[in-house]
Amino acid sequence: MTAYGIRDARRKIGVTVGLVLLSSIASAQPSTPPAPYANTQLADPAKEASARALMETLRCLVCQGQSIADSDADMAADMRALVRERIAAGEKPASIRDWLVARYGDYVTYDPPLSGVTWPLWLAPIVLLAAGGWIARTSFRRRGR
Amino acid sequence: MIAEAGLAALWFAGALAALQLALATIGIARGREDVTAAVRPVAIVQGLLALLAMVLLIYVFLDSDMSVKLVVENSHSAKPWIYKFAGAWGNHEGSMLLWVTILGLAGGAVAVFERSLPERTLVATLGAQAAIALGFYAFLLFSSNPFARLSPAPADGLGLNPLLQDPGLAFHPPTLYTGYVGLSVAFSFAVGALVTRDVGPAFAKAMRPWVLIAWIFLTLGITAGSYWAYYELGWGGWWFWDPVENASLMPWLAATALLHSVTVLATRDGLRAWTIMLAVVAFSMSMIGTFLVRSGILTSVHAFAVDPERGAFILALLAIYIGGALALFGARIGTVRAGTTFDPVSREGGLVANNLLLSVILGIVLIGTLYPIVAASFGVQLSVGPPFFNKAAGPIALLLVAVMAVGPLLRWRRDDARAVIRRSLAPIIATLLAAIALLFVRPGILPWAGLSLAAGLAVASVAPLWKRNLRRTPLFTYGMVVAHLGIAVSLAGMASDSAFTQETLVAVRTGEPARVGPYSVTLDGISPVIGDNWSALEARLTARRGTSARVMHPQLRFFSNPPTSTNESAILTVLDGQLYTVLGQPDGQGRWQLRLWWKPFVTLIWLGGTMIALGGLLSLVGRMRRERRAAMREYWA
């Protein structure tokens, strides 16, 4: 659609813009590279799967509702590094989660632990099913044979 | 000028809604037929005026009129025209105007097309619709004016959020809103029926097409939204149980239950109270969702920029509408409950189980979504996310799938349990075979159950066609078959994605291959690219599998208005899955970060969603055809 000359000029502009942008994204962020295990997988696939499962349940503290597995934020990267390093060292996912909860409270985990505040939440499915069953029974009792 | 005309159209529409409500109330209370006759035309004009206001807002956006505050805050003259057009509803005020427009048009459509209801009930329905519209017109005009001016007009606008600059913005909101604002018709029908005490098969037959239309659009809107988030956000996920996502799922769950309930009422005169209650709940969920998304009460990547004052306004509207409808239910439903009786083991019984399970899932999603607010009032900050919802709603959804498989095989009114088991033998065997076969690949327990039940459901959904004359089978039976099969397909996709996705994160140099699933992906180079209002660094990746090699171009895209960067993923779709690639940051040593996923059969999720909507469409057409044929037969008799 564009003439060849214009495309060539655009490419030149593109290169300049690209380099400028590249350097600008570099300077607007912390000047240190991300932690080694932030974006690198563990060598052992079972451990990596376990780390990944845990990362998907931990909340990014500086985002608008994302897990640390899905976030591009630096703090999320550091938390991923922390998770992977500890799993590689043999720690259990539950203990890593407990460590983070001891620091940030229940907000940091998407899997609310059963406690005084959360028991109605976890009990709700059972209560709802029971209520449903009761409604069904009364629906039939007058009507059944 | 144009903006003022739009505002004037909106005021007129609001005035007409008030008039519509007054005429309906007086006409019914005093039994004045001359008054009620005016309600239909008023409803039609009201809808058209709201549409006019929406069209004028879109015009103002397309024209990049920077004297209008909304345009300044959400648009930019350098944007492609499609994002100026769709950007009109990519913000709170504009999307609220879209909401109200669809509400008005839905009422107008009822006024034009609804001929089978008794006039009194129809007028009550239009009155209820006007009452709802009135509150939301007031909200728009007094608290979220889309046509507010900005003086002096700036040279250019702030631009549209780059994540929204995508064809998805042109498709997803209008479709979704037609769905869940369309449920207002069901709500109004229910209120109208309670007011005139006219709940019966005729009422259900009249309401059914409206429910189906809203439900089809809602299904498509949710499916499209899921796919859009999947390819746009760059993390390979398609559902996060985010509050805004839940806000669209809850009306869908209620509408699905309503859909089944209204058929029982139409054909067997059963489940009267259920049908009315579900119709009220479905639109109530829509309104609650609208509130949650705009009040700032819950954090979400999808939420609008918000304001607790506006939240309070909508909350007041909710109290009036939902509280009013539920009070009317409590007062009147005792006098309309009746209907035929049925045995627990029967199709009606299966449909009651269906309603109940859907309501339980709805309850779980609602409680999970609102729970952080409850906890905050006790001073505790917590998060409720996918681990809770999957664990709590997942097993119940699988139970529902089992009911869905057996349901269509049940007879009406009374059936024999042993005969049912005999009829269900093929699906049961399919489930068991799948379960055993899957043990060899060792998926997690929920995906394993999901895939096995999907196999059973797939067999069960085509079972009603077995041994039938396929040319004489009614179209709406095909609708049921296709819709249920769509659920099986979608479930298979979800389970497969959950169990078999493989991910590779690497930092590679040019020429270094990376393996993911059956693919070997090599980075050939990075080049800068310029688009309409963005510039990007584009990677050229070659993905090899066996003898085939395909080229993919994921990008790191940079926008200037507003200044942000996004990941544009490159996806390769093949018959047995998708290869999903994302370009990350360079590490300063000549290596580039790549995120690669191999997702087997993930496309089944959205293919299934489309099949579900298609099934609904077949049902709609089939029912309307049958009703027209019955009407013709009566006419000629």
Add this chain to the structure above:
Amino acid sequence: MKRVALWAPLAIFALLFAVVVSGLIRPAGTTIKSAMVGKPLPRFTLPPIVAGKPGLGSATFAEGQPRLLNVFASWCVPCIAEAPQLMRLKALGVPIDGLAVRDTGPAVAGFLRRNGDPYARIGSDAQSAVQLSLGSSGVPETFVIDGRGIVVKQHIGDIRADDVAGILQAVKDAQ
């Protein structure tokens, strides 16, 4: 179904409504407070990041005198705004140590040159490991730690002029 049960939906709605109203009135707020307040400071040792300034270890905080631990970075804009307040606190005799998060030597040196240097020691927290172990979720944040190594107070965000009095009081109470 009994008559009472027919009013159940309205009752449930009223309950939900009350929940939501309470949420609107008392918004939860988006700042995440550290759960380490009142608990002992986790053990850590961090290398120095600028020449001439020693690195930071948790042992420093158990030497009997309350100290401030300021979590900052050269790339953090509000840190520039709070620098004068930190200098004020230092002038008032409060010992301040810094935790430089995801930062490099030259960048920190430049930051201190431009904005003043209130720190006795600065530790380099390249992977935010110590920041995470403190329950801190952003920069800048300041922790008041008493002489026995217990975290007594967390101040989230930059220290404004009117926050100085509160922090001084917390330091005095921790004596």
